[in-house]
Amino acid sequence: MLVDDQTLVREGIKSLLSLAPELTVVAEAGDGMEVVDIISKHSPDIVLMDIRMPVMNGIEAVKAMHASHLENIPPVIMLTTFDDHQLVLQAIQAGAKGFLLKDVALERLVDAIVAVHRGETLIQPSLTQKVLTTLQNKKSDFESSAEPIPLSVKEVEILRLIAAGCSNREISEMMFKSEGTVKNQVSNVLDKLGVRDRTRAVLKAIELGFI
Incomplete structure (x- = not known):
């Protein structure tokens, strides 16, 4: 499931993922408010979600998922920018399982989706040092x-x-x-x-x- 308030971004990611035969986009949402309802209807294995969105952002959407009565809550991979490391920390606390920069290459994106689906937690290395520095402080x-x-x-x-x-x-x-x-x-x-x-x-x- 793709969640991003920018239609062109969603379409771009969807087009990229169509090149990976092991992945299928089963649902889309333009805001965090829609996430819980759409998950209940489509039961995606993974949610790929923008961390910054109007009305309800990615962090609030993850919290809403965990506060809901969904039978199966899929793991969430957050799409973020290099300057969002403070938000990444909040997303970790909320329960997100993966963090990727929006300019991630297709191969890395596919590997991350597969890894998180296996139960791993993943932070893109270029984000890690900023996150660790903040944590150490x-x-x-x-x-x-x-x-x-x-x-x-x-x-x-x-x-x-x-x-x-x-x-x-x-x-x-x-x-x-x-x-x-x-x-x-x-x-x-x-x-x-x-x-x-x-x-x-x-x-x-x-x-x-x-x-």
Whole structure:
């Protein structure tokens, strides 16, 4: 499902996605207000949504989705600009699972949609440093952990690659491991940190001083 208040932008993204045989655009919306109703009618697997929209923006729409009585809430990938890193933080808290710049290449966009559909959380690397800088500036706002988290050296390395916006496939290539092994190790890191997704793992890592 595509959500963007600019018709030309929606049509452009739709045209690009038509080049990817594994993807089909099943619904569109021009405002966040329409999202919950359209999801209930079309049951999309992924929502690709602009973060800035009039009437109801992307963050408010994600909150509305989670506050609704939808039986299945699809993961949301936010489309943003380089200067929206503060909004990205708000979207993380609201429950969005992916963040891509609007000038993302088709291959990267398709990879991100597939990764988020698999259950991964993804922040485009060019956005990551700005987000991390903002989080580090807010580090004093986090509560200190009473007990140290027993992460191995390799697990800390994986955590830092997650913070850099790397997918499981990219981590496997960098660490010369199978993607299945990396997936298991990422799951172990999340379990040890007591979080349910990669974005919250990054927040926890900053809180604990790993990043």
